[in-house]
Amino acid sequence: xxxxxxxxxxxxxxxxxxxxxxxxxxxxxxxxxxxxxxxxxxxxxxxxxxxxxxxxxxxxxxxxxxxxxxxxxxxxxxxxxxxxxxxxxxxxxxxxxxxxxxxxxxxxxxxxxxxxxxxxxxxxxxxxxxxxxxxxxxxxxxxxxxxxxxxxxxxxxxxxxxxxxxxxxxxxxxxxxxxxxxxxxxxxxxxxxxxxxxxxxxxxxxxxxxxxxxxxxxxxxxxxxxxxxxxxxxxxxxxxxxxxxxxxxxxxxxxx
Amino acid sequence: xxxxxxxxxxxxxxxxxxxxxxxxxxxxxxxxxxxxxxxxxxxxxxxxxxxxxxxxxxxxxxxxxxxxxxxxxxxxxxxxxxxxxxxxxxxxxxxxxxxxxxxxxxxxxxxxxxxxxxxxxxxxxxxxxxxxxxxxxxxxxxxxxxxxxxxxxxxxxxxxxxxxxxxxxxxxxxxx
Numbered sequence: 537x538x539x540x541x542x543x544x545x546x547x548x549x550x551x552x553x554x555x556x557x558x559x560x561x562x563x564x565x566x567x568x569x570x571x572x573x574x575x576x577x578x579x580x581x582x583x584x585x586x587x588x589x590x591x592x593x594x595x596x597x598x599x600x601x602x603x604x605x606x607x608x609x610x611x612x613x614x615x616x617x618x619x620x621x622x623x624x625x626x627x628x629x630x631x632x633x634x635x636x637x638x639x640x641x642x643x644x645x646x647x648x649x650x651x652x653x654x655x656x657x658x659x660x661x662x663x664x665x666x667x668x669x670x671x672x673x674x675x676x677x678x679x680x681x682x683x684x685x686x687x688x689x690x691x692x693x694x695x696x697x698x699x700x701x702x703x704x705x706x707x708x709x710x711x712x713x714x715x716x717x718x719x720x721x722x723x724x725x726x727x728x729x730x731x732x733x734x735x736x737x738x739x740x741x742x743x744x745x746x747x748x749x750x751x752x753x754x755x756x757x758x759x760x761x762x763x764x765x766x767x768x769x770x771x772x773x774x775x776x777x778x779x780x781x782x783x784x785x786x787x788x789x790x791x792x
Numbered sequence: 793x794x795x796x797x798x799x800x801x802x803x804x805x806x807x808x809x810x811x812x813x814x815x816x817x818x819x820x821x822x823x824x825x826x827x828x829x830x831x832x833x834x835x836x837x838x839x840x841x842x843x844x845x846x847x848x849x850x851x852x853x854x855x856x857x858x859x860x861x862x863x864x865x866x867x868x869x870x871x872x873x874x875x876x877x878x879x880x881x882x883x884x885x886x887x888x889x890x891x892x893x894x895x896x897x898x899x900x901x902x903x904x905x906x907x908x909x910x911x912x913x914x915x916x917x918x919x920x921x922x923x924x925x926x927x928x929x930x931x932x933x934x935x936x937x938x939x940x941x942x943x944x945x946x947x948x949x950x951x952x953x954x955x956x957x958x959x960x961x962x963x964x965x966x967x968x
Contacts (some may be wrong), residue, residue: 575952579944586948589852593881648921664881668851671884671968675943678922741918748919 542725545718546659547601548621549728551611552765553650554594555622558612560643561587562776563626564636572633579679583640586672590665597661613784617774618767625708627764627772630701634687634694638701641680642742646712648673649737657728681745688749699751710760713738804872806835809842812870816862819855820947821965823901826859830889833880841874842867847885850948850968887968904931904953904964928964930955938962 564584571577595608606614625643630636651673654666687698713735722728735756743753763769783790813832814825826832826846834845844863848856860877867875887906890898895905907929927938928951935957943966945952950963 575942575944578946579942582944582948585852585854586850587852589850589948593851645918649916652916660882664884665851667882667884668848672851674921675966677918678924679943681918681922737916741916744918 542721542727543601545721546662546727547598548718549662549722550594550598550601552621554591554598554611555620556626556643556647557587557591557594559620559622559773559776560626560639561585561591562780563629564640567633567636580636583676583679586669586676590669590672593661593665593668597665600661609784613781617769617777620769620773620777621765621767622769622773623708623711624761624764624770625705625712627770627776628705628708629772629775632697632701634697635701635705637680637683637687638698638705640676641684641745642705642709642712644673644677644680645738645741645745646734648677649734649741650731653729653731653734659727662728684745684751685749688746688751695750698749702746702751703754706754707759707761709738709742710756711762711764714762714765716765804837804842804870806837809835809837809844809867809872812866813844813863815866816859819858820949821898821901821903823897823903824890824894826863828891828894828897830891830894831859831885841876842872843876843878845878845880847880847883849885853948885968887965898965899931902931902962903950904928904962906965906967925967928953930958930960931962932960933958 561584564580564587567577567580568584569577571580591612592608595611599606599608599611625639628635628639630639648670651666651670654662655670657663657666684698687694689695713731715731719728719731723730739756746753761770810827810832813827816826818824818826818829821829829849831846831849832844833847834843836843836845846860846863863877864875890906898905924940927936928940929936930938930953933955935955937956938953939956941952941954941961943951945963949966949968951966952961953964954961
């Protein structure tokens with residue numbers, strides 16, 4: 537395989553993992569000052585900050601691989617909807633705390649096992665980002681798991697709301713552990729490990745926790761939405777981008 | 793400027809640079825310097841330039857940009873202009889790189905130092921992964937009768953705890 541093809545695959549790989557974090561981080565930041573309690577407000581903003589930081593690292597690496605004049609900021613602020621590669625789950629909108637927690641929990645389980653696997657990458661940048669992120673992901677996972685248990689095994693109302701959230705968001709979870717041609721290429725070059733086992737690990741952990749939270753465990757074989765990794769998004773992403781990119785596009789050279 | 797002279801790069805030693813960098817403190821934890829935090833991984837002095845390799849503490853740490861600029865500013869004020877600051881991500885920074893002396897400084901400034909051994913890939917069992925770590929010892933009265941208030945505190949690197957013995961809330965520098 538030519539170096540260019542490998543670089544291109546690494547670029548795509550960095551972009552999709554950057555986009556998951558950028559978009560979900562943005563969604564989490566929306567809870568700043570509106571979470572149910574102050575500690576939660578801080579927790580969600582902190583997790584948003586971690587995800588945003590990880591996104592910056594991935595985007596910086598993508599910019600370096602591309603070796604053009606684009607910076608990490610250009611990649612974040614000047615790409616269009618179809619150029620974003622985040623999983624659909626990350627962009628789902630909600631003003632219900634239970635939905636935000638379910639969305640986060642599904643992502644956190646995936647994120648933890650993904651980053652654990654990538655800390656064995658032979659690519660120094662990917663490995664470095666993953667070694668750092670897996671520790672952060674552990675805190676995130678503990679946070680969202682505890683909330684899943686508290687809400688699921690809590691009051692009648694909290695149980696109802698979190699059960700609805702799980703049921704609604706389930707169709708967006710299948711995409712998380714999908715692997716694509718770039719993953720295959722990078723695996724065959726020995727750059728990243730085999731990620732095909734992620735799905736089983738994800739489902740096992742999610743099932744265990746849902747059961748403990750007295751929630752129904754949906755089947756993994758239900759119909760799943762997909763398309764985010766190819767640039768086909770739900771209408772939510774456009775709204776996020778118009779919000780996130782507005783200032784940068786209106787005042788292109790603005791500085792703090 | 794040292795002795796009022798601009799030093800040529802060749803005239804400065806690695807030890808002198810490390811000493812100068814003791815002046816650069818973490819803005820969120822002013823008790824400790826970037827050297828004590830273990831963020832400076834390498835200092836290479838050649839005839840023509842100084843190269844410094846730093847490893848970020850947390851992915852989203854908002855202080856990183858500030859620290860980067862501060863290192864530059866402090867060294868430039870010492871006359872070192874041909875400076876390259878590189879960021880190295882792997883191996884990832886860990887609280888294990890803090891010395892016992894640094895941990896004591898944290899404690900003295902009211903922050904419980906990282907006390908658990910850092911992360912290892914111990915298990916793929918979810919309940920093991922999310923197990924709450926042991927109680928953190930209160931930096932004020934050394935009691936272990938404390939409880940966690942929130943794993944996410946005032947900055948990315950700290951969690952929030954409460955001491956049942958001396959009834960004080962305190963920060964803990966998270967193990968990473």
